[in-house]
Amino acid sequence: MPADAAAPIRLARPSRDLGAAEEFWVSGLGLDVLYRHAADGTPGRSSLLMVGWRDAGWHLELVHEPTAPVEPRPTAEDLLVVYTGEPVPDSLLERLERHGGKRVAAHHPYWDTWGVTVQDPDGYLLVLSTRVWPNGPTG
Incomplete structure (x- = not known):
């Protein structure tokens, strides 16, 4: 198989409003805009x-087709988990909420024990985990 552990990953999702999504992911979480294209x-x-993040091996692609929009349909198990390896600062949670996020209880209590779950403007869930990956000293 030509792909390996270093292969780049793109996670693609529909979005109702790319402006609101950008507010959350860029202004809220602090990701960079890597590419933008207007239909x-x-x-x-x-x-x-x-x-x-420019040096990460993954990126999130948010898609909106104005002439035939696809409604986001996230489930309770559609999670994007970022392992921080440390407590999540209240200032980050407040910033995410100011930029369209909503703190929610996780479907699985594991994530409430080991992190914080925030819903993005399209209803998808971001988990900021206090653990490290793979399960290292704090995991």
Whole structure:
């Protein structure tokens, strides 16, 4: 198989409002805008917002097709988990909430024990885990 542990990963999701999504992921969490494309109104052409940390091996692609939008349908188990390895600062949680996030109880109590769950403007869940990956000294 040509892919290995160092292969880049793109997580793609539909978004109702790319502006609100950018507020949350960039202004709230602190990710960078890696790429942006505005649809020109042609059917089948989507607007894209790609966010992530420039040196990370992954990024999040948020997609909105104005002529045929796809409604986000996140479930309680659709989680994006960021392992911080330390307590989540209250200032970060407050910033996420100011930029469209909503702190919620996790579906599985594990995540409430080992982190904080925040819902983004499209309803997807971000878990800021206090553990490290793989389960190291604080995990």
